[in-house]
Amino acid sequence: MVTAGVIAIGLVLLMLAPGWWANATLRRHAGERTDLGHTGAQYARRLLGENGMPDVAVEITQQGDHYDPAAKAVRLSPANYDGRSLTAITVAAHEVGHALQDHYGYAPLAWRSRLVVLARVAEKAGAALMLLIPFLMLVSRKPSSGLLGFAIGAAGFLSAALVHLVTLPVELDASYRRALPLMRASGVTPADMAPARRILTACAFTYVAASLSGMLNLWRWVALLRR
Secondary structure, three states: OOOHHHHHHHHHHHHHHHHHHHHHHHHHOOOOOHHHOOOHHHHHHHHHHHOOOOOOEEEEOOOOOEEEOOOOEEEEOHHHHHOOOHHHHHHHHHHHHHHHHHHOOOHHHHHHHHHHHHHHHHHHHHHHHHHHHHHHHHHHOOHHHHHHHHHHHHHHHHHHHHHHHHOHHHHHHHHHHHHHHHHHHOOOOHHHHHHHHHHHHHHHHHHHHHHHHHHHHHHHHHHHHOO
16 A cells, blocks of 8 residues: 555655756756857857847846846856857757747736746745744734644745746747747757757746746645644
8 A cells, every 4th residue: 555655755756857857958968069169158149130139138147047028138057158068059049039039029928027026926925924833823822823824825835836837838939939940040950959859848847847846845844834
């Protein structure tokens, strides 16, 4: 008979699997490839120029690869900004895909940008409320106050997880409808297109990993508070 512990371990592994797979895929193709001819930053600038967006900035960041619609900037991590790897140019193409969405007024991108900000706030608020539960119960001397705090905190975690999940279509659009055609048009070889597609899938599914990570964090808080 399967025990509760085995089920719990299985659920944790299921939640972590998308993140592991995405990171492993990105690392697998992160080796230097001088034959590609571009760093990630150079490739992003080339694609932006060829697609009528020469004014979009390409910047290095420590905050993870992303496109900032407010600043009109493609931002790449140091490894992808300076790297000459298939991962570097593919991630650059993915972020240029978001710039294209912005350029053509793709409304879901604007919704995603707002939702991601809300997700960060909700997750931080949820964590803060979870920390306050023992204090609330001590001050009020009513278990109901702790339950209320837990319910609100859990709602924060779950809403953050849901937001990450509903942004997935925007990521898939940036990967498949934008970045893949850009890479083919720029002369990426057929031999490199298959792994590039896997890298683009990994770029998109980092949001699935973030969603499941939020659920895992909630599970950890539940386990902690039950002690």
